[in-house]
Amino acid sequence: MQSKDRALLCTHLALEKKALDLKILEVNGLSSLTDYLVIASGTSDRHVQAVAEEIRVGLKRDHGIHPLAVEGMDDGRWVLLDYGDVMVHVFQPEVRSFYDLEGLWSEAPEVVPEAEEPT
Numbered sequence: 001m002q003s004k005d006r007a008l009l010c011t012h013l014a015l016e017k018k019a020l021d022l023k024i025l026e027v028n029g030l031s032s033l034t035d036y037l038v039i040a041s042g043t044s045d046r047h048v049q050a051v052a053e054e055i056r057v058g059l060k061r062d063h064g065i066h067p068l069a070v071e072g073m074d075d076g077r078w079v080l081l082d083y084g085d086v087m088v089h090v091f092q093p094e095v096r097s098f099y100d101l102e103g104l105w106s107e108a109p110e111v112v113p114e115a116e117e118p119t
Helices: 003-016 045-063 093-099
Strands: 020-026 036-041 069-071 078-082 086-091
Touching: 003 020, 003 036, 003 045, 003 086, 036 093, 045 078, 045 086, 078 093, 086 093
Parallel strands: 036 086
Antiparallel strands: 020 036, 069 078, 078 086
């Protein structure tokens, strides 16, 4: 699976748990750590945990993809799922605002998912 497809899949899985304010930033020309950042918000510690867990379980179940590392799951204020080429950050709004990853990576182009075909 290509990095961009993995980032888009993470976004889709996050939406399954009603994640808010989703963004995908393409940082592969700006960072040696990863190719894409997926950034999302949850409304509470449980919501943040549920979004992160949906992504982790969905990638494992459907694609056999395991994160290299998971940080912050117990606290639920900021959960990081590190998939190497894609890093997923799920924040509570005040934590997201404080760390301002979008501002830090303001030079990174945002990936806009194509609209789903109407059924």
